[in-house]
Amino acid sequence: MISPLVTIVALCHNHAPYLREALDSILAQDYAPLEVWLVDNGSHDESPAILQEYAQQHPSWYLLLLPENVGNCRAFNQAFFRSQGEFVVDFATDDVLLPQRISQQVALFQSLPPDYGMVYSNCELLTEAGQPLGLHHQPDGHGGLVPRPASGWVFAEVLGRFFISTPTMLMRRATLLALGGYDETLSYEDFDFWVRASRDWRFQYQDAVTTRKRKHLRSMSAQVTRAHDPYLASTVRVCAKALALCRTPTERQVLAARLRYELRHALRRRQLAAAREVAGLLRQVARRGPVDYALTLLAYLPLGR
Template identity: 30%
Template sequence: MQNNDLVTVICSCFNHAKFVTDSIQSVLNQSYKNIQIIIVDDCSTDDSVSVIENFIIQFPQILFIKNTSNLGLTKSFNNAVKLAKGDYLVDLAADDVLFPDCITIQLETFKNTTLKNLAIVYGNAEIISEKGDHFSYNFEVDSNLKTSKKRISGDLYAKIISLETTICSVSAMLKKSVFDELKGYDERLSFEDLDYWIRVSRFYTIEFIDAILVQKRKTPNSLHSSFSIPKNTNGFSTYLILRKAFTLNKNKTEHRILSKRVNNEIKFALKTHNHSLALRNIVLRIQIGLKSI
């Protein structure tokens, strides 16, 4: 592969002493070698820091950031990006593992794409247990390990705000110049990845790679969400994301799509007796409705 672009992999750790060395080793084992590795420990209460320090003694090129207080994944990642020198970013949780050709395939996709203004590429992920046993795949696959249902690439804004398209964030590579332009992750949100995909897809294109690029470990402390909006988590964060999407909409069709999403949130808020959240979403629904007439 004739490519010498620098890729920065940011490995975020919080109480992952059992897994973090496997995660770092998977980066060191990449077939593509021009990689900057930054590890961020978000004030772990287990042995993560000592495990990392002992492991990286033989790898002085690895940058290790030790937070003195728990900042959360989003702020920790944004802070690490300030030290990133790469043209591309990989957001790696310390309990996940990259397959050896992951970065090679991601970079080749960026270089060979026919899409204009490509900002993010992503693929499929194998879901594994705490012990490394196979559970499933993020997107269902056939006997050839290709996705059973065709996934589209390109302008995905309407598909993402409707949740018709969900994205496997753990298998993604981000163009750093775009991340910087959009001022990174929104640190107020529980679903910073979904919000980022929405903002990116408004202005840029996204490409799917039909390959299994990573192993995502399913544990109680897993750092990444699944790039949808789970129904058992912070509804206010969802509301903020949908309100931001409203300001990004450009036409009546997009407003109608977003209205359906907000309607679902209203129903859920009422079902869970979260009346203040329901009221916020009702007001948002009215505002969107006035624009979609």
């Protein structure tokens, strides 16, 4: 069987302290053929020089140095639409690929029907300094994992809870093309990809640790807990897309629960415009109760009350 070409889009923004380890992990892959795109998204540290060094040492690699930060979605798309791989990895260059990452995931993909659009796996979490923090999917002591992985048709699952470790994803090129790539109007990509892709494509979990993910104080998971969540507006937009994609009462119920969570989150962050948008979506999805009405009223109070 001919091995399919896999594209790795290595996205960098001020990753100089971690960049060599990340790029060396590409070189350590036991899989071929690979197409590697090095993309610097407007870094202000030594990252562009390091990327140029690796590109010179490996002439088959492609180098794209963006003069300013255009956002992850647009930066990824600029490489993706020029690439050729049948499967694609969106690789943040502060993370690390384990040597069998690509070979394991490609082998799984080749065993699945063609309507599977993405496979994902477990990962080891690291501090900024590289110290282990445990696994993304932790054993629950009863033979399962927390968060519980889901496979197959997972549209309702991705609406309702976070369980996919984004850095572990291997995406089918045809799936990304069907979506038009990442939505460049959004500030982050994974939730939107999960929602839109899972409507028409199946996902598959692989019970293996394939990646090391570095957790930063400035990461998305840290940002959403701060007074101003810069990702909330994008989350609301994805929820609006999800509403248009819902087909069953169960899916609408799951989306309603998600919207109630986001409404509370927006109010806690005092982002009233976002809270009003969420309240409007909730009104379209479900019959509202007294708590829903009360929270909606809070969204229309003057800021500071």
